[in-house]
Amino acid sequence: MTQQPPQIISSESPFAGDVFVKRHPALIERLIAVWPFAPGQRRALSELVEENVQGVIRPLPDSAADAGLWRDWGSSLYGQPWTSVPFLWAESFFYRRLLEATGYFEPGPWRGVDPFAPFKQAELAGEVVSAEIAALDDVAALADEERGQALLLSSLWGNRADLGFQITAGRGIEASGLVADDSARLWELLRSETGGTVALVADNAGSEMVADLVLIDHLLTHGLADQVVLHVKPSPYYVSDATLGDVADCLRALLHSKGKARAVGERLREAAALGRLRMRADAYFCAPFDFTAMPEGLRREFAPATVTILKGDLNYRRLVGDRWWEPTVPFAEVTDYFPGRVAALRTLKSDVIVGLETSTLAGLNAVPHWRTSGTHAVVQVRS
Structure with missing residues (x-):
């Protein structure tokens, strides 16, 4: 792997700084509005807001099952302002602290209750998903x-x-937002290695997971993969990140539909029964580190895959490292440590980016907030 630049610190990035002083307080305000939290939960959430905005990072209570693990992970970071430590670590720890505040891991009625479920369910029941499913025909x-x-x-x-799904030939929105497009290489790779295993590391629930499931069905039914392993988060994370329960909700949405969408759901259910669609939820996907530190078990899973497809902005940050890379550093150089072939499907919603052509970068630098607005995307492949 090429020499690494400094990690992104929130105080050095207007976007990352706003995550702690604006986005996190707004999120907690929304959570308090939709859940009947008890006084202790509300107090813990309010304290977390105050910490994010003007306090310092406090460790998990000793009673937390993983307190020792997080104590080691953040041994040099506790006591510092949230915006003074690496953005990736601090953002991950915020969500662990949020789950602690709501009682997700503690015995009692709130154990295992996804605090973000109302937002995910509202999206899944909304018009966007309905339109996507209808467009499958x-x-x-x-x-x-x-x-x-x-x-x-x-x-x-x-x-x-x-x-x-309304991207169809001759109509709909053009893929003009793609600032790097290796999709042809990805299809060539899949066709040249038919019959193998594709690993897909998911990002969001809701409409994105519906789209992921339909793509998985396409790979399986067209012989581009004999097996797909879908990796999700083992617990709620980053508001919309997909868990196994979210996958089940999206599969039910397909099964309860009509036409082609229902057929997709039925094929996926059969694929799961036959072992052709497998689910994984490794604890490392909620750890505050990039993939250079992934455990050996995950490395052994990814290494023999036809390709590992990493979805979304967070997985991209973890793949290339949440660092101030020169945007023209080749994607293949930055990801050469990753076991096996890898592809990134990512909408740009944070500062980090690699693998751009010099001419592309010159044009983008004239566009305000192009790195973080979600209006640009990449398909990047190391084959």
Whole structure:
């Protein structure tokens, strides 16, 4: 792997700084508005807001089952302002502290209750998902290659309400937001290694997970993979990140639909029963580190895969490292440590970026907030 630049510290990034002083307080305000939290939970959440805005990082209570683990992970960071430590670590620890405040891991009625479930369920029941599912009948009429590309772009753009499955040949929104596009290389790789295993590391629940499931069905039914392993978070994380329960909710949404969407759901349910669709939820996906430190078990899983597809902004930050890279550093150089072939499908929602052409970067630098606005995306492959 090429020499690494400094990690992104929130105080050095207006975007990352706003996460702690604006976004996190707003999130907790929304949670308090939708849940009947007890006084102790409300107090813990309010204290977490105060810490984020003007306090210092406090460790988990000793009673937490993983307190020792987090004590080691943050031994040099506790007592500092949230915006003075690496952004990736601090953001991850915020969500662990939030779950502690709501009682997610503690015995009692709140144990295992996903605090973000109302937001995920509202999206899944909304018009965007309904429109995406209905559009599957149109997408099914496309030629195989066009259909595959449409489904890949839907999976890439995730919950962008103006795209979804409506990317079809000759109409809809053009993929003009792609600032790096290795999708042809990805399809070539999948076709040249048919019959193997594809690992897909998920990002969001809701409409994005629906799109991911439809893409998985396409890979399985067209012989581009004999088996797909879908990796999700073992517990709630980053508001919309997908857990196994979220996958089940999205599968039910397909099964309760009509037409092509229902057929997709039925095929996926059968694929799971036959072991062709497998689920994994490794604890490392909620750890505050990038993938250079992944445990050996995950390395052994990813290494023989035809390709590991990493979805979303957080997985991208963990793949390349949440660092101030020169944007033109080649993607292949930065990711050469990763076991096996890897592809990133990512909408840009944070500062880090690699693998851009010099001419592309020159144009982007004239666009305000292009790194963080979610209006640009990449498909990058190291084969």
